[in-house]
Each structure stands twice: as structure tokens, then as C-alpha cells.
Amino acid sequence: xxxxxxxxxxxxxLVAALALVHVPAGTYMARVYSSARHLRVEKWVYRCIGAxxxxxxxxxxxxRGTLAFSVVGVLFLYLLMRLQGVLPGSLGFASVGPAQAFNxxxxxxxxxxxxxxxxxxxxxxxxxxxxxAVQNFLSAAVGMAVAVxxxxxxxxxxxxxxxxxxxxxxxxxVRILLPAAAVAAVVLVACGVxxxxxxxxxxxQFTGGSQQWNGGAVxxxxxxxxxxxxxxxxxxxxxxxxxxxxxxxxxxxxxxxLLVIPFSLTRTFGVMAGSVKQGHAILATMFTIWLGFVALxxxxxxxxxxxxxxAAGGAMEGKEVRFGVGSSSIFAVSTTLTSTGxxxxxxxxxxxxxxxxxxxxxxxxxxxxxxxxxxxxxMLVLAVIAVFIAGLMVGRTPEYLGKxxxxxxxxxxxxxxxxxxxxxxxxxxxxxxxxxxPRSMLNPGAHGFSEVLxxxxxxxxxxxxxxxxxxxxTDWFNTTTGLAMLLGRFLPMVFVLALAGSLxxxxxxxxxxxxxxxxxxxxxxxxxxxxxxxxxxxxxPALALGPLxxxxxx
Numbered sequence: 001x002x003x004x005x006x007x008x009x010x011x012x013x014l015v016a017a018l019a020l021v022h023v024p025a026g027t028y029m030a031r032v033y034s035s036a037r038h039l040r041v042e043k044w045v046y047r048c049i050g051a052x053x054x055x056x057x058x059x060x061x062x063x064r065g066t067l068a069f070s071v072v073g074v075l076f077l078y079l080l081m082r083l084q085g086v087l088p089g090s091l092g093f094a095s096v097g098p099a100q101a102f103n104x105x106x107x108x109x110x111x112x113x114x115x116x117x118x119x120x121x122x123x124x125x126x127x128x129x130x131x132x133a134v135q136n137f138l139s140a141a142v143g144m145a146v147a148v149x150x151x152x153x154x155x156x157x158x159x160x161x162x163x164x165x166x167x168x169x170x171x172x173x174v175r176i177l178l179p180a181a182a183v184a185a186v187v188l189v190a191c192g193v194x195x196x197x198x199x200x201x202x203x204x205q206f207t208g209g210s211q212q213w214n215g216g217a218v219x220x221x222x223x224x225x226x227x228x229x230x231x232x233x234x235x236x237x238x239x240x241x242x243x244x245x246x247x248x249x250x251x252x253x254x255x256x257x258l259l260v261i262p263f264s265l266t267r268t269f270g271v272m273a274g275s276v277k278q279g280h281a282i283l284a285t286m287f288t289i290w291l292g293f294v295a296l297x298x299x300x301x302x303x304x305x306x307x308x309x310x311a312a313g314g315a316m317e318g319k320e321v322r323f324g325v326g327s328s329s330i331f332a333v334s335t336t337l338t339s340t341g342x343x344x345x346x347x348x349x350x351x352x353x354x355x356x357x358x359x360x361x362x363x364x365x366x367x368x369x370x371x372x373x374x375x376x377x378x379m380l381v382l383a384v385i386a387v388f389i390a391g392l393m394v395g396r397t398p399e400y401l402g403k404x405x406x407x408x409x410x411x412x413x414x415x416x417x418x419x420x421x422x423x424x425x426x427x428x429x430x431x432x433x434x435x436x437x438p439r440s441m442l443n444p445g446a447h448g449f450s451e452v453l454x455x456x457x458x459x460x461x462x463x464x465x466x467x468x469x470x471x472x473x474t475d476w477f478n479t480t481t482g483l484a485m486l487l488g489r490f491l492p493m494v495f496v497l498a499l500a501g502s503l504x505x506x507x508x509x510x511x512x513x514x515x516x517x518x519x520x521x522x523x524x525x526x527x528x529x530x531x532x533x534x535x536x537x538x539x540x541p542a543l544a545l546g547p548l549x550x551x552x553x554x
Contacts, residue, residue: 003314004302007326010252011294014330017256018263025260026267026279032175033148033168034272042170049166056161059501062149065165066142066493070109073135077105080131081123090124091200091214103478108132110489111139111371113225113232113341113464114481116473120214120235125197132232133221137181140228140261141172143373146493147265150377151272153500154401157508162500176261177228184223184257191253192246195219218243226257229371231341231464239331239344240320251323251344255331258340262369263287265376273401277519282379284524289368289531290337293361297329300354300551318349318468329354336361339371341464348451348467355467356547359454362461363539364531365420371462377496379527383518384413384499386530390516390523400518402508409502416495421538423460423484428453428542430480437476442469446553450546455481457539460488 038046038053046053057065078101080087085095096104100117107114108131117123123132145168152162189195198215218234222244225232235241245251263283270279302314302325314325323331328345335342336358347358361368367378388405391398398405431437431452441448451470458465459481466472472481517523 003324003326004298006324007298007302007329010248010327011330014252014255014259018259021260022264022267022283025264027271029176029261029264029268030271032171033163033268035171038167039174042167042174045170045174046166051164051166053164053167053170055164057164058160059149059153059162059497059504062162062165063494063497066146066497067490069138069165069169070142070490073109073138074105077108077131077135078102080127081105084124084127087124087126089126089197093122093124096122096127099475099478100473103482104132106482106485107464108135108230108232109139110462110485111143111228111230111339111374112459112462112485112489113230114459114466114472114485115232115236115464116478116481118236119233120216125216128221128234129217133217133224136221136224136228136230136232137173137177138169140177140224140230140372141169143371144172144176144261144265145169145373146496147373147376148268148272150380150496150500150503151269153503154380154403155273156504157402157506159504160501162497162504177224180261181220181224181227184227184253185220187253188219188222188250191250192242193219193222193250194243213243222254223257225342226254226340227261227372229258229262229338229340229375231335231339231343233342239342240346245344248323248327251327251331254342254344255327255334258338258342259334259369261372262338262375265373266369269376269380275401275519278401281519281524281527282376282383284521285527285531286367286369286375286379288524288528289364290333293333293337293357293368294330297333297354297357298326300351300357301325301329315351315354318346320344332358333361335465336463337364337366337368337370339366339374339462339464341458343465346468347454347465348447348469352446352547352549352551352553355450355454356543356551358465359450359457359547360536360539360543362457362463363421363424363543364535365417366461366463367531374462374492378416378492379531381413381416381496381499382531382534383527384409385417385534386523386527387516387518388413389530390526394516396514396516399509399515402511403503403506404509409499412495412499412502416492416499417535419491419495420460420488421535423488424453424456424539425542427456427460427480427484431456431476434476437474440471440474440477442471446546446550450550453542453546456484459484462489 081096081101266283270276451467
């Protein structure tokens, strides 16, 4: 079987699996967030944190809950890493330094999972399991809660209430993420992913010394790492490591995990908004962009010159021979178009244009299908902008799901789409202008610039993957990427929740003959165009200096 055919067949199998679970998973999540009853374990959690799950919150109260919970998470994880040297189960590893502890705590709480360290040489079992793995669940649940709040803003009328943050957080964790991750972990263990609390042990004798490996609760962390679009690996090689991803089947299964919730949330949106067809339109937009990026990535990586590349069946540098070009291309696109950041190959070793495609996937805002929750609310904000553009073109008042899109809504949507590009471009420019940060680049020229640009695009968009040549474990990069992660996560949430509150207070407008039909293919095409033009062209000058220059020169 040719490598191209193998890649296409894997893609078809993945699409079929996602289509099979889309309706039941999306409908189930809608029922979870619309339910009036509380499970016994949920009631126990509410008593422990002192929250009343039946109290409705305005957007400001919802935001305060989101920020307060996240601040506590950062402080707890920071202290856990700073105290690692005196904790049991540390495997003899020292406490993590202040700058790196800050960066890592922010990274996992913001669902970024950027790692400027070697996981198997830095973090012991307690930090990995009680700290990082727990935040994989909670950060994903926070993103889903904010997305549901925005959906309620569209679905409700003449009220300032968006639900209860604590109820949404607990339900997303207990009823969705925990059971799904448990099933996924069992599948991974059955397929060879390790799950233990083993210490450090020697593996054979090699020239110059022996190699040491430590075990860990890898399968359970791998499951939520993909399912919650987190991405932080137990080992430095991430999903290219055989302990995390041993077979081509586990590789495809992990891609399925990182896509299933973001794609299924479009069904949740349709059910909760009272129009399944509206969910179909958002799904079609996400799927069109994702499939287009996969096709482009496969083309750039399979189109090769010279006998060596032809014999390898593609540009194999930096790719696992177990997975090949096709599967690696699907993984790379899926992980950068979501906020996952997990890798089964090194993006820095992709062709110039291939690395640019991965970078552009993050720069679009990771909305196709995006992270758990963040992808949905990001796409809905862009839908608001697309509706406004359509209204300008035909001379009608822009409306979406029965809500007028006025000056306030457009200001909030515009602020949302400007935050991340500003963070990426300002921090990249500062890093290139100052004398010290460029020393962290492994490569000169266009590829070295791409390493820095990719790092801030990954941090500000809460992705977490990296061009591996950049040494990001410096005070400058630990601090600035940490700030980019914080601002890139929570500033957009401020605008999303404010938009949700503004929409919820409006009276619903009846559909007339002049209403733009946002469930039709025409609107899907308009939305795809808005995504590519509004967000993609923002970064074009920077891309021209990096991956485009490298790709055209090769």
C-alpha cells in the first residue's frame, strides 16, 4: 500500500468515527448543561466549595468565578512544583525553579500545556498526577463552561443570567470529562500505553553508559491530555514516545480524542439554541477548514524531490516511521487547529510550507474545531462578525439567532479577534529586537524567526506545541510566554462573557423574509471566508518573513 493511500484511508476512518459519535455525544452534553438535577457527588463538591449551584449569575459574576478559580489553580500548581523536592513520589527530582514553575503553572491552568522542560527528568509522580493531570480536567471544563454561557446568551431573552459557573464546571468534569477519559485510558492501556508508579530504572547498556527511564500514570494522563485538548506529555517526546503512543492505532485513536468534543459541541450548541441546523452550519465551517488544512499539509509533505525523499515516501525528517507522513500530517493539523499542542512528530522538521500550515492553524484562533469550548465560542464570535459583514453588504440590520448585532456586540467581537494577534506580534517583535532572546534560536534566518513566531503563536493561542529548535527555558521566554498564555486565555473570555450578557438581555427578533438564513450553505461559505480573511491576513507579513520565505526558497 502506498503511503498516500494509507494516509487517505486513515483520514476516512477518522471522519467516519467522528460522524458516528457526533449526534449522541453532542446531545448528551446539551442534556448535561441543561439538567436541573444534581448528582450526589456533585452536591458533595458544592458543599465543599460553598457554592449554590441553583443561583443564576450575570456575566460579571460568571467571569469572577472563572478568574478566581483559575488564580487558585495557578497558585496551587506553582506551590506544588516549588515544593516538589520535599514531597513523596518526587523520584529524587529537585524543586522546579521560580520562572519555570510560573510558566508551567500558567501553562496548564490556561489549557496551553507549553513545556519548557523534559517531563521525565523534571516532574515526579505527585506533580504529574495531582497537579498537571488534574489541571488537564479543570482547564478543559472551564473552557466548556464559558462556551455554554455564550450559547445561553443566544438562547435566552430579556435576562442577564447566564447560568452558574460552578455548576457548569462541576458537571463538565464529573459527567463528561471523567467518564470519557476513564474509558479512553482503558483503551490506551489495552493497546500498550503504560500505567504505573514505577521509579527510575536502567534500560540496557549502551556505548557511553546506560539509559534510564521512569514509569508513571501515563495512560490516564494521555487520555485527558487529548480529550481536553491539553497536550502536555508525560515524556519530552510527547506522543512520539512509545510509552505514550505505541502503535498506529493508538495514534489514530488519540487524534480522534482531541477532535471529538470540539466537533460534538456544535451539536450541543444547536440543541441548546433550539435549532440543530444552526449547529450544522458551524460544524460544516469547522470541518471545511480542518479538511482543507489536512489536504494542504499532506500535499506539502508528500510532494518531494530527490531519490532519498522518494525512497522514504515523503519528507520523513522528524517523523515517526511507525506513523508515516500521512498520519503525522493529520495529527499536526488536528493538534494546531485545536488548542491541544500534542505532537507525534517535530513540526520544526516539516517542510517550510508545512510548518507554515501548522502555524496558520493556530493563528486562525484554533476554531476548526478548536479547543474544548474555546473553539466553539471563538467560531461563534466570528459568526457574529460574518453576520455583521453580510448586513453591511445587503443594507439590513445584522441579526444572528434572533439577536441584533449592534455597536456594543461588534466592539466586543472586534476586541476578541484583536487580542491574540497583538500578543503574538508584539512579543515576537520584542524578542527579535532585543539582543539576548535570539540566542535561543537553533537556526538562523527565516527558520529561526519561525521558531520565535511559532512559540508566541502557540502560547497566546493556548496551544502548547513548539518548533523544537527554540530553547525556551530562559527567564525571558518563561516570563513572556507565561504572560502571553494568561492574557491570551482570559482577555478573550472577558469579551466572550460580556457578549453573552449583552445578547441575553435582548428581546428575540422574529424571523422575516429579510432575515439572513445562517443555517444555509451560503452562510457557511461566508463564515469560512471571514475566518481566512479577517484572522489569516492579520499574520501574513509575519508569515512572509518566516515559513513562506523558507518554503519558497527551498
